[in-house]
Amino acid sequence: MATERPLPNLWHATAPAAPKTGHLTGEITADVAIVGGGFTGLSAALHLAEMGVKAAVIEAYMIGYGGSGRNVGLVNAGMWVKPDDLIATLGVEAGGRLLNELGDGPSLVYDLVARHGMQCEAVRNGTLHMAVGPEGLKEITEREAQWKKRGAPVEALPADKAHALSGAEGFAGALLDRRAGTIQPLAYARGLARAALAAGAEIFTETPLLAAERKGDLWKLTAGRGSLTARHVIVATNAYGALVDNVPWTAQTQELTILPYFQFATNPLPDKIASRILPERQGAWDTGLVMTSFRMDQQNRLIFGSIGRLDAMAAGTHRAFAARSVRKLFPYIGDFRFEYWWDGRIGMTTTNLPVMHVLAPNVVSISGYNGRGIAPGTVFGRALARYVTGDISAIPLTETPITPDPWRNLKSAFYHAGAQAKHLIDRRF
Numbered sequence: 001m002a003t004e005r006p007l008p009n010l011w012h013a014t015a016p017a018a019p020k021t022g023h024l025t026g027e028i029t030a031d032v033a034i035v036g037g038g039f040t041g042l043s044a045a046l047h048l049a050e051m052g053v054k055a056a057v058i059e060a061y062m063i064g065y066g067g068s069g070r071n072v073g074l075v076n077a078g079m080w081v082k083p084d085d086l087i088a089t090l091g092v093e094a095g096g097r098l099l100n101e102l103g104d105g106p107s108l109v110y111d112l113v114a115r116h117g118m119q120c121e122a123v124r125n126g127t128l129h130m131a132v133g134p135e136g137l138k139e140i141t142e143r144e145a146q147w148k149k150r151g152a153p154v155e156a157l158p159a160d161k162a163h164a165l166s167g168a169e170g171f172a173g174a175l176l177d178r179r180a181g182t183i184q185p186l187a188y189a190r191g192l193a194r195a196a197l198a199a200g201a202e203i204f205t206e207t208p209l210l211a212a213e214r215k216g217d218l219w220k221l222t223a224g225r226g227s228l229t230a231r232h233v234i235v236a237t238n239a240y241g242a243l244v245d246n247v248p249w250t251a252q253t254q255e256l257t258i259l260p261y262f263q264f265a266t267n268p269l270p271d272k273i274a275s276r277i278l279p280e281r282q283g284a285w286d287t288g289l290v291m292t293s294f295r296m297d298q299q300n301r302l303i304f305g306s307i308g309r310l311d312a313m314a315a316g317t318h319r320a321f322a323a324r325s326v327r328k329l330f331p332y333i334g335d336f337r338f339e340y341w342w343d344g345r346i347g348m349t350t351t352n353l354p355v356m357h358v359l360a361p362n363v364v365s366i367s368g369y370n371g372r373g374i375a376p377g378t379v380f381g382r383a384l385a386r387y388v389t390g391d392i393s394a395i396p397l398t399e400t401p402i403t404p405d406p407w408r409n410l411k412s413a414f415y416h417a418g419a420q421a422k423h424l425i426d427r428r429f
């Protein structure tokens with residue numbers, strides 16, 4: 001498997017070292033094999049190990065190689081889809097359950113962080129969904145009403161309060177969600193891995209799944225330079241999965257449209273500037289059609305992100321847009337430079353909701369988090385652990401067949417090109 005080109009990712013520079021892991025050699029067995037070492041696979045491994053079940057993770061590259069080591073670090077409650085729309089798609093009962101479990105998702109994340117003493121810059125002061133223009137204001141007002149009727153502690157703020165909490169110019173308001181917060185995502189993934197290992201799970205890195213064979217009621221997975229035999233398999237490869245020869249169930253990746261997303265991080269800003277930007281350290285993103293996000297890290301770096309891939313053709317456009325945006329949003333910022341930049345793949349589904357599949361006997365997956373994977377990945381990982389140990393109602397999703405999306409590559413190319421075109425002209429005036 002070819003790795004993506006290495007870009008200077010801030011999270012790699014500031015996360016505590018990964019726990020020691022090696023690649024798989026020889027033949028080993030486990031109760032549950034987990035393919036993929038991101039939030040989903042690692043949460044599953046941790047929860048299985050805590051139940052006394054022998055779990056082994058095989059990860060093609062390194063812990064947090066995929067979305068889990070590249071994301072913004074917004075620990076959001078719920079999905080990106082508005083609560084009422086989610087209910088309209090899934091129904092009152094199934095939708096209500098998913099909303100409840102994902103609404104409580106940040107609590108699970110922050111409890112795990114505290115319980116296992118993870119060093120991951122965890123801050124739980126809420127997130128700000130910044131309203132762009134009257135349309136954005138309408139959107140956050142609807143979101144507020146929909147969450148409030150479900151008892152969630154959200155508050156739509158007028159423009160002056162949004163400005164005070166964000167330090168940013170030009171927004172019409174913001175939705176403050178007090179359930180949410182921020183983390184250093186790679187540090188959290190490594191923290192989950194460390195906790196899973198301590199609880200007795202095994203994790204093999206640089207160990208790609210290469211083949212799978214059914215032997216009686218077991219699965220023999222050829223991976224790296226060895227093999228792993230287990231009764232159950234959890235596929236947690238999400239937007240970083242690819243078709244593996246002779247493993248038909250990896251075809252699930254054919255239904256995800258890849259939305260590229262990049263981030264640029266500044267040098268540590270002087271205290272007098274850093275204290276004006278997001279003074280309470282909420283993480284923020286906006287309602288714009290081509291979304292942008294901004295947050296601070298613990299070293300007072302400002303991290304700005306938006307849709308797009310930092311390939312050779314587009315990187316200059318996105319970098320210039322990021323620099324213009326930072327100056328427009330925070331006109332008092334003074335001199336800064338970008339010290340880190342990186343991108344990642346977000347897995348989108350046609351309904352904008354995650355999907356659960358039973359891919360083959362005893363092979364289960366959940367994927368397609370549509371840009372919301374920290375809390376959902378942790379929640380779904382725990383649910384998968386419970387599911388494979390016999391609690392078949394543990395997953396707050398209904399199983400569906402794989403529906404490959406023939407337009408996925410076209411849609412992905414459209415996102416990439418559309419964002420590049422918008423970033424070429426946006427925020428120039």
Ligand SMILES: Cc1cc2nc3c(=O)[nH]c(=O)nc-3n(C[C@H](O)[C@H](O)[C@H](O)COP(=O)(O)OP(=O)(O)OC[C@H]3O[C@@H](n4cnc5c(N)ncnc54)[C@H](O)[C@@H]3O)c2cc1C
Pocket residue numbers: 035036037038039040041042058059060061062063064065066067068069070071072073074075076207208209210236237238239240241242244261262343344345346369370371372373374375376377
């Ligand atoms: C740029 C970006 C910003 C984001 N921002 C946020 C945010 O602020 N908040 C939020 O909640 N979510 C965010 N997300 C989404 C979130 O990061 C993902 O939903 C989440 O990381 C998915 O976790 P996962 O464990 O399911 O998959 P991943 O973390 O992608 O892990 C999948 C793993 O599978 C491995 N793999 C693939 N194929 C094989 C194979 N054949 N054999 C073995 N291993 C294999 C990959 O190497 C990878 O490590 C963002 C995503 C991106 C890309």
